[in-house]
Amino acid sequence: MPSHADDLAVALRLADAADEITTARFLAEDLVVDRKPDRSPVTDADTAVEDVMRGILAEVRPGDEILGEERGGVLGEGRTWVVDPIDGTKSFLRGGPAWATLIALVEGGEPVVGVVSAPEFARRWWAEAGGGAWLARSGAEPRRIRVSAVPSLEDAYVSTTDLNSWVTYHSRERYLALVEACWESRAYGDYWQHCLVAEGVLDIAAEPIANPWDLAALQVLVTEAGGRFSDLDGKPGFDHGTALSSNGLLHDPALALLKQG
Template identity: 40%
Template sequence: MERSRFLQVALDAAAAAAEVIRHYYRDDIEVSLKPDQTPVTRADVESEQVIRKAITDAFPDHGFYGEETGHQGLDAEYLWLVDPIDGTRSFVRGYPFFSTQVALMHHGRIVVGVSSAPAFGQLAWAERGQGAFLDGHDCRVSQVERLEEAAVSSGNLRTLASGPRWSDWAEVVRRVARIRGYGDFYHYHLLASGRIEAVVESDVNILDIAALSLIVEEAGGIFTDLEGRPVGLETTSVLAANRHLYPELASLLRVPRA
């Protein structure tokens, strides 16, 4: 696959961030709390700074929306969405379920996505219309057609647990072959590469899942929020699955048709 300049800059930016992250990983790094009580470290800030520099040097007229360094040009034709360490709690505690998420949105539609997990040792990327790749190999979602044979992973189910869909989720749990809670980037990598069939989350941020949504879609899956809407800046929930199982899961979880 020939990479566009957009994709190459995203990959280069993620690689530069990985060098910063590896320097601090499993070090005795100071942790602060942001106003929303989520943790942040020097590694978060410095890795976003190198990503932001790489992107703004290459595309000075593009907008930028970062988890740590703020945003500018949210209404720009091209908008970069960046979470330098998605899974800071994992990073701080020294286990490798964290990643760098870099996505490019064009007129509200995600066109490039990179998901880099340097400590875990995985790199996934996609460009709209060009397929999805994991560690250099093209990947596809599974062809499992029966819910009773499916593996489903969940994460961030707090709002689901306190809402009317909790009993619907219980029916999903009862029906599927296997429930796991891989969380963060990892269950989307598994979904895109055909190792599980679906992911459900009810409390996410667009920066967490923008790149991953494109990777899953380009791998042949369907990715919406729990209201059946495509991914956008306001997305806070996820239903992602292969094309065979998405309709049945959507019905069980009372997801409106888009």
Template identity: 40%
Template sequence: MENDSDVLLAHRLVDVADALSLRYFGRTPASRQKADGSPVSEADLAVEEALLEILAVERPGDAVLSEESGTRSAAARRWIIDPIDGTIPFLAGRRDWGTHVALEVGGELRIGVLSRPTEGLRWWARQGGGAYASSAGGPWSTARRLRVEPSRVPLGRARVGGFLFAGSPFEAVRERVRWVESSVCLVADLLEGRVEGIVDEGGHVWDRAPAALLVREAGGRVDDLHGGHRLDRPWLVYGADGLAPRLAGLVRSVAG
């Protein structure tokens, strides 16, 4: 288990990211398309630069994997950063965006934090220490323990949401579950009992790292459709114990 200073540093990174991104929010920051067709804005780059500067001072020996700048250094300890997860909704003035920060040690996720700055909320976890929801201003003083309760509900009645590409093969499965559109944070919907499962198509490690640790620490399951929970495979299913294997089987049968 990582020490309290790592937890506090992760929250400090998110504090800085939230404050900085809110300065740009609603002000039409300059943006461009990346090679993969996704947008990146001056806000993404400003947040990333600020977080990298902090890590260079506080954890100079640690590696960093960040969405916009890739990997810096190689070490057993690696910070994983998505400066603004949800740049499209951020630029559109919606509320379903925030910052992702995770710490991985020896290939295992140890700390994960994701935020929703417009709501003043964040969700975080520490390996072996549970998963929590907090308001901004201190991880422990406002912490509320999270629990994903086991579910034996029939798959056809399960509340499921997801991150899907247009024309995704999973579209055919919508009619076989109770599809739920996300609120401001789909992962929080699972952690707080508003859905029983999530299907994630084509995400990246920096998108998924905090969510995977949060779900596992809250008692849920993460399935990469190959019997493991690798974050770099095309599909990932998060779900309540008892439902996740069935949901993964359904996705596997449709997506091939």
């Protein structure tokens, strides 16, 4: 498998630039908040981060495509950088710490580099295809992370983002059937739950609605940690509108419940 070490270095540089902006704007009294057509919030920090990342990529990877949450773009057939300047904007604007910048490089439709940077948690996760998944926190040395080895749903921890979203986009009853089959349920939400699957803290994370920029970096992180990543119908990939990440052992049992009815 070809190395993407240089691309990972670029992604980490993008994360550094993003962290500088987001930490400066977090809890700012003059934070500007607007609503997009889908009613989701966007702050001046979101657009500033994406613009800076696009500027860096134009300098160091001028031939690559870019797909971002705020400025758009296309998912090209070649190399495409897929970026979410602030995943968890609702948390960001309410003063909660559970937000992060997501950066992925996709080649031929497959994420090969992923970086998740959560400065308020003092954590950064990253992965390179064939190079494993890693976590650095609080200035400590990076450590390699792995998914859990929990073999049965009755011993599993499951998480989602918002229970109400299952009513609109999938089936609340199906998700609750999965919850009832598991030991414990949580709602860590957004990027964080998939990172926790990669760390082995959670065993399953499910989302009935998600965009490519929400998931590309997380797919390579989870799979390089030994897990499995698909949509809610079991189709591998990050660009099908839904997501299920797991330790692999529990993927098919979870799908069986989510697809019932």
